[in-house]
Amino acid sequence: MKFAHDFDASLRKEEYPPEWLDSAISYRQLKKCIKKVQKELQELGLDPHILEQLWQNVNNNDRNITTRASPEEPRSRPYHYSVSSGVATLKPRLTVAIDPRDGLPLDAWLSPETRNFLKGLPRSPRTEKQLSFSAAAGIDGGTTQPMPLSVSEHGNPVELQIVDPTEAFETVEIPLTSDSEFFQILKRELDDLNRLQETKQKQLTVQINKLGSDITKLTEMASSRSRAEVEAWREIFRLYVDSQIFFSTSEQDAGTRPCSTAQKQLEDFSNGIADKRKRLRLSHNGSTALKTFLYINASLLHFMKFQEINRTALTKIMKKFDKQTALHMQANLPPALANEHFVAHDLAKAACFTIQEQLLPIVPQINDYLCPVCLTISFKPVRLRCNHVFCIRCLIVMQRAKQDHCPLCRGGFVMEACSENLDAKLMKFLKRKFPAEVKAKQKENQHAAGVDRYGEGYDKCAVM
Ligand SMILES: [Zn+2]
Ligand SMILES: [Zn+2]
Numbered sequence: 001m002k003f004a005h006d007f008d009a010s011l012r013k014e015e016y017p018p019e020w021l022d023s024a025i026s027y028r029q030l031k032k033c034i035k036k037v038q039k040e041l042q043e044l045g046l047d048p049h050i051l052e053q054l055w056q057n058v059n060n061n062d063r064n065i066t067t068r069a070s071p072e073e074p075r076s077r078p079y080h081y082s083v084s085s086g087v088a089t090l091k092p093r094l095t096v097a098i099d100p101r102d103g104l105p106l107d108a109w110l111s112p113e114t115r116n117f118l119k120g121l122p123r124s125p126r127t128e129k130q131l132s133f134s135a136a137a138g139i140d141g142g143t144t145q146p147m148p149l150s151v152s153e154h155g156n157p158v159e160l161q162i163v164d165p166t167e168a169f170e171t172v173e174i175p176l177t178s179d180s181e182f183f184q185i186l187k188r189e190l191d192d193l194n195r196l197q198e199t200k201q202k203q204l205t206v207q208i209n210k211l212g213s214d215i216t217k218l219t220e221m222a223s224s225r226s227r228a229e230v231e232a233w234r235e236i237f238r239l240y241v242d243s244q245i246f247f248s249t250s251e252q253d254a255g256t257r258p259c260s261t262a263q264k265q266l267e268d269f270s271n272g273i274a275d276k277r278k279r280l281r282l283s284h285n286g287s288t289a290l291k292t293f294l295y296i297n298a299s300l301l302h303f304m305k306f307q308e309i310n311r312t313a314l315t316k317i318m319k320k321f322d323k324q325t326a327l328h329m330q331a332n333l334p335p336a337l338a339n340e341h342f343v344a345h346d347l348a349k350a351a352c353f354t355i356q357e358q359l360l361p362i363v364p365q366i367n368d369y370l371c372p373v374c375l376t377i378s379f380k381p382v383r384l385r386c387n388h389v390f391c392i393r394c395l396i397v398m399q400r401a402k403q404d405h406c407p408l409c410r411g412g413f414v415m416e417a418c419s420e421n422l423d424a425k426l427m428k429f430l431k432r433k434f435p436a437e438v439k440a441k442q443k444e445n446q447h448a449a450g451v452d453r454y455g456e457g458y459d460k461c462a463v464m
Helices: 002-013 018-023 027-043 048-064 112-119 178-219 225-243 259-280 284-325 347-358 392-400 424-433 435-454 458-463
Strands: 079-085 090-098 149-151 160-162 170-174 381-383 389-391
Touching: 002 027, 002 284, 018 178, 027 048, 027 178, 027 284, 048 284, 090 178, 178 225, 178 284, 178 347, 225 259, 225 284, 259 284, 284 347, 381 392, 381 424, 389 392, 392 435, 424 435
Parallel strands: none
Antiparallel strands: 079 090, 090 170, 149 160, 381 389
């Protein structure tokens, strides 16, 4: 009762668009369905208590068989519930083992009425060969023989049933209809959620790409404005990466953040930007682009919240299904449902990857272009044969000291470097993207070259 209420309240509170709400898990309807399954089972004399007893037997049986080659599927199950899937449908099956000699269930827990009812159901016969083994062999004795696999009769190639050649009982399938209804509804809703997620992801990708081309235009304008714009976006993206809004890389809580934490991180990021707003000196178009950037993140978070609450609803309803029917789906989704994008796919990861690929490289961060020796911009950049890049100043110092080993990989590539090792393309890129840093470094290099030639304090003499 409580979760149904919370679920409704949270769907209302977040003001999701109507088409999202249409796709949400219909928790209450599924709950009613579970009641129907329960009633159906009770009418067959299979109330949760009885099924629980049968389940205990299944467990004991499984535990006795520890030497089997394949641990995935228990071997001889006196009672078995599984959901197989076709292209568009999910078909649950509840089977109970019966003795082939008299058609009665093998389990003593069942009432006489239920046993009689089961006797009347159509049996699923084994082959002659399988039936020729003695009746007692398959039920509780372990075996180490390799067991052939066969595709279940419902034709799902994924779910294989293990057929033990010593298995000596037949099964009957209990006719239930409400559980099919339950899984049909669930399948339909997960399909809807899946489609919704695909649409949202496409939408986000389009928005991010568009924003990317807007920011590129702003930072590559011919006017002097572009410099301020580059600086501003560099700061914005630096803050953004540091905020780790949707993911954490810290040791304690690495991975995707829960929505509540992501929301807090996003708020901190927005506040941080607001504090620096004046200093960022964004143009009018720049401010619009920043608003769009914040909007994209907020809208991603909004959708993630919707998914999060639906995932919780899904887990809860499956737990309820097990608890009230004792059919032991074990709160696990059938494979056909678990593979749905909605369950398995991480939208935040996909969206953040697009941001990382499309937006962040527009304004590169200086940290990615530092000389590993002097930790200032590697200008002019010299690329050694090992592909490691140093500033020309540090290379000269290393060559003078006859130090041939690359400080990063220890390869002997320093002494051979000459003017051909200058990376012209990178040089041009650095000049364009980091004009202030390049200018400062050039000045330093000139000074150092002057000191080399005329000794310390040469430039002071020049003033005189
Ligand atoms: Zn250097
Ligand atoms: Zn190297």
